[in-house]
Amino acid sequence: MTTATRTASAPPPVDTAPKKVRRRNAALGLLAWLAGILFVLPVLWMALTSLHSEADAATNPPSLAAPLTLDGYREFFGAGGGPSPWFSLANSLTASVVSTxxxxxxxxxxAYALSIRPVKKWTDVLFFFLSTKMLPIVAGLLPIYLFAKNSGMLDNIWLLVILYTSMNLPIAVWMMQSFLAEIPTALIEAAQIDGARLPMILTRVVAPIAMPGIAATSLICFIFSWNEMLFARVLTGVIAQTAPVFLTGFITSQGLFLAKVCAASLVISLPVLAAGFAAQDKLVQGLSLGAVK
Incomplete structure (x- = not known):
């Protein structure tokens, strides 16, 4: 048998690359599912505990087959004669939305000035914005409390709006600068040639293109404002009490009402979960903007 005959009759080599890619994708998918279950499991456990009675929720180990009840939610909404959470929820919504x-x-x-029309040493400006987040919140608590007391703004929801705005502004500028840096400057120049001024450029040209980044930034600022409790705990009382502060009222000297706390935590978390679910497409686009050139 000649060499040419042996070469012609030999089977073609099998390409194992697609199989390796499929196995790798399957392993990554399984890992993603395990990570998702790991993150969701505490929330599901909290939801299940909120549907148990206080006696069943306090058992150790907890009973999964315990009868379900809505008593925890009824007590949270004041059906048992307790305080109503609606005023605190409205305060949290007002402070979070207005500050955002x-x-x-x-x-x-x-961000427009630092990205599309960069100033001199704009990186130093961005670092200065970010450095303001390095100060521990508790370090500025006493001066802010004294200022609020002397100015008569204690237990005032608008004080929280000012504080949340100043707290979230540095990270918002940092994020928005990276989003706006991806906008082609040719669009801005074309709008300027057509006679558009800065307000029109920001609202008609920049904002629609950067909408995914704006949505991601607004959602993060909303979450930070909604979850903040230290300033709200110290600077508010009854009138401007927020939902996280209202939640701490269930931990009393009489003990921890676990089912009621789980029900309250789930209800208070719903606005953030709903906002994240509604803006998930824009959030993914905004957080991945500029990741692939």
């Missing part, structure tokens, strides 16, 4: 809107109104022009 203020942050966006201030961060968009600042």
């Amino acid at each position: 809107v203020c942050v966006l109104l201030l961060a968009l022009p600042a």
Whole structure:
């Protein structure tokens, strides 16, 4: 048999690359599912505990087959004669939404100046913005408390709006600068040639293109404002009490009402979960903007 005959009759080599890719994708998918279950499991456990009675929720180990009840939710909403959470939820919603809107109104022009029309040493400016987040919140608590006391703004929801705006503005400018840096400057120049001024450029050209980044920034600012408790605990009382502060009222000297706390935690978390679910497409686009050139 000649060499040419042996070469012609030999089977073609098998390409194992697709199989390796499929196995790797299957392993990554399984790992993603395990990570997702790991993160969701505490929330599911909290939801199940909120549907148990206080006696069943306090058992150790907890009973999964215990009868379900809505008593924890009824007591949270004041059906048992306790305080109503609606006022605290309204305060949290007001402080979070208004401060987020203020942050966006201030961060968009600042990010425009640092990205599309960069100032001299703009990296130092960004580092200065970020350095303000390095100060521990508790370090500024006493001066802010004395200022609020002397100015008569204790237990005032608008004080929280100002604080949340100043707290979230640095990270918002930092995020928005990276989003706006991806906008082609040719679009801005074309709008300027057509006679558009800065307010029109920001609202008609920059904002629609950077909408995924704006959505991601607004959602993060909303979450930070909604979850903040230290300033709300110290600077508010009854009138401006927020939902996280209201939640701590279930931990009393009489003990920890676990089912009621789980029900309250789940209800208070729903606005953030709903906002994240509604803006998930924009959030993914915004957080991945500029990741692939």
